[in-house]
Amino acid sequence: MATRKRTLLKVIILGDSGVGKTSLMNQYVNKKFSNQYKATIGADFLTKEVQVEDRLVTMQIWDTAGQERFQSLGVAFYRGADCCVLVYDVNVMKSFENLDNWRNEFLIQANPSDRENFPFVVLGNKVDIDGGNSRVVAEKKAKGWCTSKGNIPYFETSAKEDLNVEAAFQCIAKNALKNETEEEIYLPDTIDVNNGGSQSKSTCEC
Amino acid sequence: MEGDAPMGEDDGPIPGELSGPSPLRHPWRDHYGFLLNLTKDEETAYEQANANVLRAELDWKSMQDAVVGKPWFSKELTRAYASPNSMSRSPLVLASDDLRNLLKSEGIPPNRRQKVWMGLSGASSLKLHCAPGYYTQLRQMPCSDTDKGDIEKDLHRTCASHPWFETDEARILLRSVLSAYATRNPEVGYSQGLNSIVGMLLLVTHADEEATFWLLAALVEKILPKGMYNRNLDFAKGLMYKFEKLMYQACPELQMHLLAAVQYECAMTVYRWVYSLCSGEDFPAETTFRIWDLLFTGFGPSAEILLLVPLAVFRINEEKLLQLYEDNKVHAMIQQSALRLTDANLLVRLISDGLNMVCPPSTM
Numbered sequence: 001m002a003t004r005k006r007t008l009l010k011v012i013i014l015g016d017s018g019v020g021k022t023s024l025m026n027q028y029v030n031k032k033f034s035n036q037y038k039a040t041i042g043a044d045f046l047t048k049e050v051q052v053e054d055r056l057v058t059m060q061i062w063d064t065a066g067q068e069r070f071q072s073l074g075v076a077f078y079r080g081a082d083c084c085v086l087v088y089d090v091n092v093m094k095s096f097e098n099l100d101n102w103r104n105e106f107l108i109q110a111n112p113s114d115r116e117n118f119p120f121v122v123l124g125n126k127v128d129i130d131g132g133n134s135r136v137v138a139e140k141k142a143k144g145w146c147t148s149k150g151n152i153p154y155f156e157t158s159a160k161e162d163l164n165v166e167a168a169f170q171c172i173a174k175n176a177l178k179n180e181t182e183e184e185i186y187l188p189d190t191i192d193v194n195n196g197g198s199q200s201k202s203t204c205e206c
Numbered sequence: 207m208e209g210d211a212p213m214g215e216d217d218g219p220i221p222g223e224l225s226g227p228s229p230l231r232h233p234w235r236d237h238y239g240f241l242l243n244l245t246k247d248e249e250t251a252y253e254q255a256n257a258n259v260l261r262a263e264l265d266w267k268s269m270q271d272a273v274v275g276k277p278w279f280s281k282e283l284t285r286a287y288a289s290p291n292s293m294s295r296s297p298l299v300l301a302s303d304d305l306r307n308l309l310k311s312e313g314i315p316p317n318r319r320q321k322v323w324m325g326l327s328g329a330s331s332l333k334l335h336c337a338p339g340y341y342t343q344l345r346q347m348p349c350s351d352t353d354k355g356d357i358e359k360d361l362h363r364t365c366a367s368h369p370w371f372e373t374d375e376a377r378i379l380l381r382s383v384l385s386a387y388a389t390r391n392p393e394v395g396y397s398q399g400l401n402s403i404v405g406m407l408l409l410v411t412h413a414d415e416e417a418t419f420w421l422l423a424a425l426v427e428k429i430l431p432k433g434m435y436n437r438n439l440d441f442a443k444g445l446m447y448k449f450e451k452l453m454y455q456a457c458p459e460l461q462m463h464l465l466a467a468v469q470y471e472c473a474m475t476v477y478r479w480v481y482s483l484c485s486g487e488d489f490p491a492e493t494t495f496r497i498w499d500l501l502f503t504g505f506g507p508s509a510e511i512l513l514l515v516p517l518a519v520f521r522i523n524e525e526k527l528l529q530l531y532e533d534n535k536v537h538a539m540i541q542q543s544a545l546r547l548t549d550a551n552l553l554v555r556l557i558s559d560g561l562n563m564v565c566p567p568s569t570m
Contacts, residue, residue: 017398018359036366038486039359039398042477047534060534067356067398069439073477 007057009176010080012110014102015087016095017066020125023159024087025063028169033160040065042073052173059173071105078110083119083176088142090124090135090156096142103149119175120152123168128158237316238409238491240368248546255492255548262312309505310554313496320411320421323502329417329424341386341416349388353396357384360398365405367487379408379415387422394426397435399481406485406494421502425483429501431509435481445480446473448509452517455563460524470533472516475540480512489544496550497557506561514564518556519544 013021022037022044029046045062062081064074084106088095103120112118124142127135139156146152153175155168233241234249237256244252308314314322324330348354361380365371371380383404388396404422411417426435434441449472453461464470478488483501485494500511520527523543530536547553 017356034366036363038363038366039401040478041399041481043471043474044478045474045534045537047532065398068352069397069437070477070481072439073442073473076473077471 007055007177007180009057009059009082009173009180010062011059011083011085011172011176012062012064012078012081012106013085013087014064014074014106015066016089016092016098019066019087019089019092019095020159021066021087022063024123024125024157024165024168025061027159027162027165029061031162033162035160039067041070043077045077050169050173052170052177055177057173057177059169059176075105075109078106081106081110081112082179083121083172084110085121085123085172086152087123087125088137089126090137090142091126091129093136096124096137096145099145116150117179119179120149121168121172121175122146122152122154124154124156125159127156127163128161236491238368239370240365240487240491242367248548251546251548252490255490255550258312258551259316259492263315263317265308265312266315266318305503306505309496309499309503310558311551313492313499313550313554314503316410316495319495319499320414320417323410323421323498324417326504327421327424327502328428329420332423332427333416333420341419344389345382345386345415347386347389349385350392350395353388354385356396356398357381357388357401360401364401365409365487368405368409371405375413376405376408379413379418380404383408383415383419383422386419387426390423391426393433393437394435395437397437397481399483399486400435402482402486406491406498409491410495425501429504429508442477442481445509445513446476449473449476449513449516452513452560452564453520456517456560457521457524460520460527463528464536467531468533468536470536472520475537476513476516479516479544483512484515484544487545488541490546490548490550493547493550493553496554500554500557506557507565510561510564511557514557514560515553516540517560518553519547521556522547522552 013025015021017039022040023033023035025046026032026034026037029048040063043062043064045060047058047060050057050059062077064077065071084103086099086102088099090096099122107115107118110118122142122145124137124139129135143154146154153171155164155171157164157168159165234244234252235241236252237259242248242252349357358381361377364380370376380401384396384400387400388394394400400422403425404418407418407421408415411421431441450461453472464472478486482488483494484497489497497511497515500506501508505511519540523539526539527536530539
């Protein structure tokens with residue numbers, strides 16, 4: 001068996017109930033869309049091998065519960081996160097207004113060592129609905145919020161139409177990798193022969 | 207509405223009603239009307255499960271007088287009716303060996319469930335102690351905006367693999383029962399998980415919304431651990447500690463493996479299954495109902511029964527899990543195994559053994 005070391009990137013997806021967290025994750029990992037994903041209770045996860053520049057990494061994407069009462073169960077999974085994805089529905093103002101709470105709650109619970117520079121990515125989802133006619137959160141407004149929080153990268157997505165999903169997760173992977181700690185998972189019978197690739201310093205174009 | 211079958215007239219077998227073995231189709235339709243994508247082997251397993259349902263039906267028919275007329279049944283009923291106060295929780299502990307054995311070998315047949323569950327869980331008693339028209343009034347009162355919004359978001363994603371739940375009729379019933387219950391019990395309001403529970407109950411009661419409402423009330427107020435669905439979710443905080451203890455008692459080697467080598471978080475599966483009472487299409491419908499037979503008849507303490515389900519699934523797969531080192535593979539194996547757990551007798555036996563382990567009969 002070939003020696004193998006896997007670099008694990010842990011990504012947490014947060015946002016109100018029904019904004020499309022599970023759909024985004026499934027569109028990205030399985031290339032599938034269904035409008036019938038069950039409500040997530042607690043948390044769930046999927047993994048995907050991704051190429052980020054010259055490195056092959058395993059992205060572990062954690063999908064969390066959106067309903068308020070179940071948030072407290074989700075926090076147990078925040079530990080060791082390398083990037084946090086905040087999702088809102090461009091057609092629901094409240095889900096945008098809640099981004100602040102989600103971000104704060106994450107910082108309190110995950111307690112990352114460098115709070116100021118912890119990588120977040122914001123996704124405004126469901127831009128396909130009604131051809132954009134029912135949207136209530138303007139792109140400019142969302143971008144303004146992201147800028148005010150330390151230039152958080154922002155994407156407008158549609159999990160249903162597979163719009164911008166790949167690009168968003170590429171950016172998520174890059175940012176997670178920049179933040180990645182030394183924590184690595186060794187599979188059994190592994191001999192550490194190469195010490196991983198060089199850490200890339202590139203910024204993502206977003 | 208009452209008595210209406212929850213499916214279109216020529217839409218195949220009515221859930222809970224026996225119509226002989228369903229013809230093989232793709233996707234495959236189970237006894238309750240869920241559409242499933244099965245492999246040939248899985249179809250065979252489902253057919254066996256269906257045969258078990260039919261056998262249970264015949265067995266109960268032949269002893270119908272024996273069940274409803276038997277002294278132990280009326281004794282259980284009297285006990286259930288003796289605690290009219292909805293908030294006083296007197297855990298029913300089933301005394302009759304006859305019923306315990308039936309629950310283990312074949313469960314309650316689908317078209318008897320409503321009656322037996324209503325009687326033994328105390329749901330009928332709750333209903334009787336309310337003024338006539340109580341439910342009708344309740345369903346006309348608005349619940350809080352937050353609950354209302356949360357309910358709406360979940361209507362289209364409840365029992366999504368069952369065609370009836372795509373109909374307006376089903377969604378209206380789901381909305382009414384969930385919203386009425388949120389109004390009755392503001393400490394709980396609407397919690398995710400209740401949606402699929404109500405969905406499955408509607409199948410059992412043939413879309414009788416009032417019976418569904420009272421069965422839900424009995425679950426939350428009499429059967430399940432106190433405060434389980436409350437907004438603060440305090441109950442959940444001790445849940446994983448309990449589960450880890452069970453794992454340690456039952457399969458320490460597997461527990462060590464999952465914790466240390468795989469770093470698998472059992473919690474995500476445990477929370478999900480416990481809060482949906484193993485429904486939500488995570489298990490075959492008949493298996494979900496066999497677990498509910500145990501809850502509604504007071505087979506044992508509900509928290510333990512619910513935790514023994516994930517424990518059983520881990521144990522069934524123990525050997526294979528010990529060979530896995532990646533958490534995503536472990537997760538997939540557990541989910542898949544639950545989804546295909548058609549052997550409800552095996553599951554109930556494991557739960558029963560587990561109950562003997564956590565609370566030996568002498569202490570019950």
